[in-house]
Each structure stands twice: as structure tokens, then as C-alpha cells.
Amino acid sequence: MATRADVARLAGVSASTVSYALSGERPMKPETRARILAAVAELNYVPHFAAGALAGKRSKAIALLFAGSELAISPVALEYVTGAANAARARGYHLILWPSDETALADVKRFSLSGLLAGVLLMEIRLEDERVEALQELNIPITLIGRTKNTGEIPFVDRDFSAVAKAATSYLADLGHKKIGLLTQRRGKDELVLGVDSRFKSEVLTAAKSESFEICELSVENSAQAGREACAALHENHPDATALVALPDLATMGFLSAAQELGIRIPHDFSVLALNTPDNQVGLTWPPLCTVTIPANEMGRAAADILIDQLKAEQTQSRIQQLWAGELSIRGTTAKSPRL
Numbered sequence: 001m002a003t004r005a006d007v008a009r010l011a012g013v014s015a016s017t018v019s020y021a022l023s024g025e026r027p028m029k030p031e032t033r034a035r036i037l038a039a040v041a042e043l044n045y046v047p048h049f050a051a052g053a054l055a056g057k058r059s060k061a062i063a064l065l066f067a068g069s070e071l072a073i074s075p076v077a078l079e080y081v082t083g084a085a086n087a088a089r090a091r092g093y094h095l096i097l098w099p100s101d102e103t104a105l106a107d108v109k110r111f112s113l114s115g116l117l118a119g120v121l122l123m124e125i126r127l128e129d130e131r132v133e134a135l136q137e138l139n140i141p142i143t144l145i146g147r148t149k150n151t152g153e154i155p156f157v158d159r160d161f162s163a164v165a166k167a168a169t170s171y172l173a174d175l176g177h178k179k180i181g182l183l184t185q186r187r188g189k190d191e192l193v194l195g196v197d198s199r200f201k202s203e204v205l206t207a208a209k210s211e212s213f214e215i216c217e218l219s220v221e222n223s224a225q226a227g228r229e230a231c232a233a234l235h236e237n238h239p240d241a242t243a244l245v246a247l248p249d250l251a252t253m254g255f256l257s258a259a260q261e262l263g264i265r266i267p268h269d270f271s272v273l274a275l276n277t278p279d280n281q282v283g284l285t286w287p288p289l290c291t292v293t294i295p296a297n298e299m300g301r302a303a304a305d306i307l308i309d310q311l312k313a314e315q316t317q318s319r320i321q322q323l324w325a326g327e328l329s330i331r332g333t334t335a336k337s338p339r340l
Helices: 004-009 015-023 030-043 075-090 104-114 130-137 161-172 195-210 224-237 251-261 279-284 296-311
Strands: 061-067 094-100 119-121 144-146 157-160 179-185 214-220 243-246 273-274 290-291 319-325
Touching: 004 015, 004 030, 015 214, 030 094, 030 195, 061 075, 061 104, 075 251, 075 279, 075 296, 094 104, 094 144, 104 119, 104 130, 119 130, 119 296, 130 144, 130 157, 144 296, 157 161, 157 296, 161 179, 161 195, 161 243, 161 273, 179 195, 179 224, 179 251, 214 224, 224 251, 243 251, 251 273, 251 279, 296 319
Parallel strands: 061 094, 061 119, 119 144, 144 157, 157 319, 179 214, 179 243, 243 273, 273 290
Antiparallel strands: none
8 A cells, every 4th residue: 555655656746745735734736735645546545634643633724626628728718727726725635636537537536535635616618417316325515517417406607598599689789680500519429418508599489589580500529629610600691690609719719710701790790798708808809899798707706715615514505505697798790780
């Protein structure tokens, strides 16, 4: 069985540094903590936090599970992570980013039960999410960024998809648009549905129906190239569409880039309204994106606070489930329909 000295030797640090990394007692460089945790995983080291010098100590580390991807982390996901990390730090906790893969859940469960992790934040929530049930069965404190189909009393923060959809479609209707594209995100070939994709699409379609819009759906991966291809397809197959409601943030930027390449004047010829692009990214496009703002940083902060409140037994029922809508922010990518 591996010992703390074995972990220290493999990580190239002292045994006391291993103890500090696992207990969260002292700050240290993220790369040092990551190296120690990698050594812990490689050696299958399970510290017993009720024994030895760490007796009576409680972990000050929480894990954030997020989906790893060859497309890297999107700007909006990074906002959630940054907010959660800042909130945890402000309350004396350390946030460990844990990319999700086939072994991640088993590692998180093992480290949580050993006392290494105090609790877990989950991102990229599926409507039916086995991670939630597995962690609940072991009484590991969790908070979701997103929500499952049946939330019960599970703590979460999420978008108010209905309010966002109504704000977007009502605004475009006021501008006189009648036929609009809906750009949604496709996530691989396994057809596993994430709550954010399913709920957003459903609520936008419902709100569009109430405004008597004709909808052209485009489902793409969240990449700039996929967004460029979506723009070309919409322009070729539905040249009479005058606006787009866009969900995936990177694809939205690619869509705007392709519009300029195709000679489509934004917003004179065509309007674009983004629902899942954080404010600090709108300046990356020209014109600056019109959005229903997504308070992702604040939502990440709120999720971390809810989890830490659980750990300190400070939560109240009115705060453990939160919906955030955002506000319509009119910038340079929307205008009256050119067909008026």
C-alpha cells in the first residue's frame, strides 16, 4: 500500500507538502497541487484524514467536474469555472478542476470518501445524470450548475430558459422578423441530452410559436468552423430568413464571421441574437453581439456558495435552487427586419 512518503517521492516534494496539499491548510502553486494529486491517483494512495497529524481536520478542497473536449473549454464554461473558483477562494476553500471522463467519477468518489474532497460541483448536467445519483447514494455533498429532469431537493443554479426565450423572441417580433433560424448545439453521436440543450431548444420553440415565427433549425458542434458552415447553409436553403437566435457561443462567432465573408450585412440584412454568450466575449465579434446576458460568473459563484453553505450547514431551502434569467442587451447585431 502506498504511503505519503511514496507520493512525496513521485511528486518531487516533501511529505509535509503532500499533507498541506491534501488538507488545504496552506496555499500553494496550482501546478504543485496538480502534481501531487496526479501522484496520489497513480499510486492509488488513500489518506486517512481522521488519523495522525491530520486528525480532526476537514478538507478545504472541492472538485468541479466539467466535460473535457477536443474543442477545449468554451468561453461561457470558463466563466462558470472562474466564478466558482473565486467564490471558493474567498471562503477559504480550494477548487480543483476535474475533467470528466470514464474514470473521473470513480476517482472523485474515492477521494471524497477518504476525506480529500469536501464536496463536488457538477457541470454539463444531463437530464438523466448517473453522476448525481451515484454521489447522492454516498452522501457526498453536491451542487449542480444546470439541473436534471427531476430536481427534487438537489441544490442547483441554472438559467431561467423560459424567461430568456420569451425575452429574445418578443424582441425579434417587435422588430418585425417573421422567419428566423435557431442555432443549437449538437454534442457528439451518442445522443445523450444535456439539460441546457434540451431546455433551451424547447423553450425557444415554444416562445417562437406564440409569436407565429417560422423556424429553421440548425444543429451544430460548438466550434467556429461549424458556425461558419451553418451560416452558409442557412443562407443557401432559407434566403428569406431575416434573423438568428443562437445558443452555442463559439459557433455564434463563426456564424458572424461567415456572414461578412458572404457579403451579408449584419444587422442591415440579417439580425443575430445570442443567448449563451457571456458579456466579456461580445467584443470579439463585429458588430458587437446583441445578447440576453448570461450571468455565468455570478452563477458559478452562487453554486460554490451553495455547496460551501451545505458543508457548513448554513444553507436555507429558499437559496439552494436558483434560476438566473439575464437581461436583453441591445448592441450592434439586431435591427428591424429588411422585409418590412
